[in-house]
Amino acid sequence: MNIYPVYLDYAASTPLDSRVKNKMLDVMNAAHLYANPSSLHIYGQKAKALIDTARLQIASYVGAEASEIIFTSGATESINLAIKGVASLLKRKGHHIITVKTEHKAVLDTCQHLEKIGYRVTYLTPHPTGRIDLDELLHAFSQETILVSVMQVNNETGVIQDLDAIAEATSSRSILLHVDAAQSIGKCKLDVSRTPIDLISFSSHKVYGPKGIGALYLRKKPRVRVEPLLHxxxxxxxxxxxxxxxxQIVGMGEAFQIAQQDFESDVLHIQQLHDKFLQALRMIRSIQITGDLQHKVPHILNIRFEGLLADALLNELSDVMAVSTGSACQTKEMSSSHVLRAMGLSTEQIKSAIRFSFGRLTTQDDISFVIDKMIKIFTRKS
Incomplete structure (x- = not known):
């Protein structure tokens, strides 16, 4: 049964997969699994065993070891722990951090905080395609550089950065690399046994898991450590x-295992939705795609309807679909996309942009319904 308006905001959050929910309910309904997993008695150790399994499930997705995964409250905390933790621990080595202007606000705001207490941050400007220039990164390195932070998949455009090239540049200079992988799991491959990444931030609710839980990967060989935020x-x-x-942890582990098992079918399904939606839109109106179609994930599609205001269009479509003009993690006062602005778009272009994001539960019928309604609106406007 279809539910309207159609949910096309999977980049902001995903529904809880029924398999994940059932796994979590099993834990919550089981006798004594409420025990503290740090306790040494049998009930605590049973809870710890479930956490150990989840740790392994998350590690397996990125080719890591279970001992390289620590749990947090979400990707925002993981990002803060990674960046602030490295900065604090390595402050005697250097005070320079490199990131990208199109990063998530959790990264940018954390870096701005560090600037206030004496760190120097270089913010790389991406190409209009959304990808960074490797030469610009190389030019930004200095003797003081201790960390580079970059997202694998941009949350507003779906553009994928070249992690292999970036990781080669950082590892050859003994500079730590942190990757924000909140939008990556289930959409992109990520293998730390092949790509030398030092820290990775994970989200659960972006991959059909529960909210309120996340994780941070910390390379073991050589061991990467961070100064803790919480004591x-x-x-x-x-x-x-x-x-x-x-x-919560069991739910996240199950979500990551499903993402790994269903990777091929999920990507194929979402690619078909992406292609159908894009082809239909191009037939009814002139549109512009934000970002490089050759280097992006299919679950995010940022489209500019130039000549129209996105907010006005979304207001007309509020009963048809639930979508966003940009990141869900910005207040209304900060709603003008810093990502699109960094890519060189004008204010008018930014105001015409809508982010559509598809997911596991989106159907072909959902896309047909949305397109049919959009055709009617565009016909009235012509």
Whole structure:
């Protein structure tokens, strides 16, 4: 049964997969699995065993070891822990960090905070395609550089950065590389045994898992450590104190395992939705695609309807589909996309842009319904 308006905002958040929900319910309904997983008695150890399994499921997706995964409250905390934690631990080595102007606000705001306390941050300007210029990155390196932070997949455009080239540049200079992979899981391959990445931030709710839980990958060989943000118990290798939420972690682990198992079918399904939607739109109106179609994931499609205001168009389509003009993590006061502006778009172009994002539960009928309604609106306007 179709539900309207059609949800096309999967880049902001995904529904909880029924398989994930059932796994979490099993934990919540089981006797004594509420026990603290740090406790040494049998109930605590049973809870810990479930967490160990989830840790392995997450690690497996990126070719890591379970001991390289620590749990957090979400990708935002993971990003803060990675960037602030590295900056604090390596402050005697250097005070320079490199990132990109199109990064998520969790990265940019964290870097701006560090600037206020004496760190120097270089913000790379991407090409109009959304990808960074490797030569610009190489030019930005200095003796003081301790960290590069870059997202694999941009949350507003779906553009994929060349992590292999970036990682080669950082590892050859003994500079740590942090990757924001919130939009990557289930959409892109990521293998730390092949690509030398030092830290990776993960989200659960972007991959059909529960909200309120995330993870951070920390390379073991050589061991990467961070200065903790939270103190009080020394959990998670001493880098993230706090009692672990067993049912949330089990849900995240299951979501990552499903993403790995269903990767090919999910990508094929979403690519078909992407192509159908894009082809239909091009037949009814002149549109512009933001970002490089040759280097992007299919689940995000940023389209500019130049000559129209995106907010006005979305208002007319509010009963038809649920979409966004940009990141869900910005307040209304900050709603003008910093991503599109960094890519060189004008204010008028930015105001005409809508981000459509598809997911596992989006159907061909959903796309047909949305297109049919959009045709009627564009016909009235012509």
């Amino acid at each position: 009080g118990g020394g959990h998670e290798l001493g880098m993230r104190s706090g009692t672990l939420a067993t049912h």
